[in-house]
Amino acid sequence: MKGLAELTKTTLIGGLLVVLPIYLSILLMIKTIAGIFALLSPVTEALPAGAQFRHVIAIAIALVVCMLAGLVVRTRRGLRAKNALERSLFAKIPGYALVRGLAQRVSGEEGEGAFQPALVELEDALTPGFIIEELEDGRYTVLVPSVPTPAAGSLFILPRERVHPLDVPFTQAVKVISKWGEGAGVLARGVAVRSSFTLSEAKAQAPAGGISR
Secondary structure, three states: OHHHHHHHHHHHHHHHHHHHHHHHHHHHHHHHHHHHHHHOHHHHHHOOOOOOOHHHHHHHHHHHHHHHHHHHHOOHHHHHHHHHHHHHOHHHOOOHHHHHHHHHHHOOOOOOOOOEEEEEEEOOEEEEEEEEEEOOOOOEEEEEEEOOEEEEEEEEEEOHHHEEEOOOOHHHHHHHHHOOOOOOHHHHHHHHHHHHHHHHHHHHHOOOOOOOO
């Protein structure tokens, strides 16, 4: 009887571990789709009430608008207008620069908005962060994001020795933060790779007598 109860318990827990992640994933997907439809509600409301597949039409219209915007910013005037809007308006929106940096990294572009991942020393611990800029005195302005939201967090101005830039993709650092730290070993290896690379550079540039200390 005790064995049957233990078998039932382990089977139930095993089934729960299978069903619960699927349920949460479906729930998250439904909420995401609902959020997209909410953003497109002004477009869907402007469509005729009798139109079929109103949400599909709204998504198609949104994609066309994105395509047109992409074509506009490929022109010289459009790019100047976009840069002016970013400096005067969009850059003041919290999280805009980080999201823009993420989009640039995903699309394969490198730019000032694509912040460099780093491990930041806070007290006796290392925490993932992003280098916002390097100050004139050599210190770094860094963003330490809140888990699991990479676009929000706290800003710190720290000396160089407490900020360890990483040789890992920006998207990889964002993935670790959004997954509550899962895969953080990749970031730790990024520091090791960078340190090894720096040492090899120093050896290559050092005189024949060795590396000066």
